[in-house]
Amino acid sequence: MELFKAMEQRHSVRSYEDRPLEPEVRAELTGFLAQCNQESGLHMQLVLDESEGFWGFLAHYGKFSGVKNYIALVGKKSAQLDETCGYYGEKVVLKAQQMGLNTCWVALTYKKVKSAFQTAPGEKLGLVIAIGYGTDQGVPHVSKAPEAVMETEGPAPDWFQRGVQAALLAPTAMNQQKFKFTLRGDAVAAKAGMGFYTKVDLGIVKYHFELGAGTDHFRWAD
Numbered sequence: 001m002e003l004f005k006a007m008e009q010r011h012s013v014r015s016y017e018d019r020p021l022e023p024e025v026r027a028e029l030t031g032f033l034a035q036c037n038q039e040s041g042l043h044m045q046l047v048l049d050e051s052e053g054f055w056g057f058l059a060h061y062g063k064f065s066g067v068k069n070y071i072a073l074v075g076k077k078s079a080q081l082d083e084t085c086g087y088y089g090e091k092v093v094l095k096a097q098q099m100g101l102n103t104c105w106v107a108l109t110y111k112k113v114k115s116a117f118q119t120a121p122g123e124k125l126g127l128v129i130a131i132g133y134g135t136d137q138g139v140p141h142v143s144k145a146p147e148a149v150m151e152t153e154g155p156a157p158d159w160f161q162r163g164v165q166a167a168l169l170a171p172t173a174m175n176q177q178k179f180k181f182t183l184r185g186d187a188v189a190a191k192a193g194m195g196f197y198t199k200v201d202l203g204i205v206k207y208h209f210e211l212g213a214g215t216d217h218f219r220w221a222d
């Protein structure tokens, strides 16, 4: 499956089948996580057969059922950590979608089970991504209009519009879509709005924007 298709087909899934990840699926995911960790300096980990994190009031409140596997997004504490988790976590999410798996980003409605993942000195757990075989494929979210999240000096080039469309397909905390892409010359500035986890959202939507626009067309503004 192409990454663009994966972006279109991905929706948050909160209900999972009682079906373990096959050894080859685990191996492929673990390999992909290792590659992303090497590139980013993150310490993302695949947590398998651990249902305590998604058991009890918070998970029930978040309408989760059958979650037994998740990805722990761990990294060195820094001002950049949230955005880096967003960018690389979404890479993993779209890779999982391509592999026929379902996912849901989870910042609030789970319980931290400290024995389930490792944190080296100076590291912390940012958030998690539930992963597995969904009992459904989720539903498309309500989306803002492109004009509400973009700004250009003149008419928006096609590649820029494709980038914005791709960003609007991305998951954001509480579907808030509080981000803005501004084009000046060949530089694109991506800014997060105020709100919960908007820096994580920013990393996620920047990855989608790159996939939609194509990285040859622009550079990120400093």
Ligand SMILES: Cc1cc2nc3c(=O)[nH]c(=O)nc-3n(C[C@H](O)[C@H](O)[C@H](O)COP(=O)(O)O)c2cc1C
Pocket: 010, 011, 012, 013, 014, 062, 063, 104, 105, 106, 107, 108, 109, 110, 138, 139, 140, 141, 169, 170, 171, 172, 173, 174, 175, 197, 200, 201, 204
């Ligand atoms: C950073 C982040 C945190 C999230 N936290 C939660 C959460 O704690 N509980 C939950 O049920 N969904 C959570 N979500 C999922 C969002 O509610 C979901 O992505 C959004 O409503 C858009 O829907 P979609 O993912 O189906 O496109 C989170 C998503 C993101 C990106």
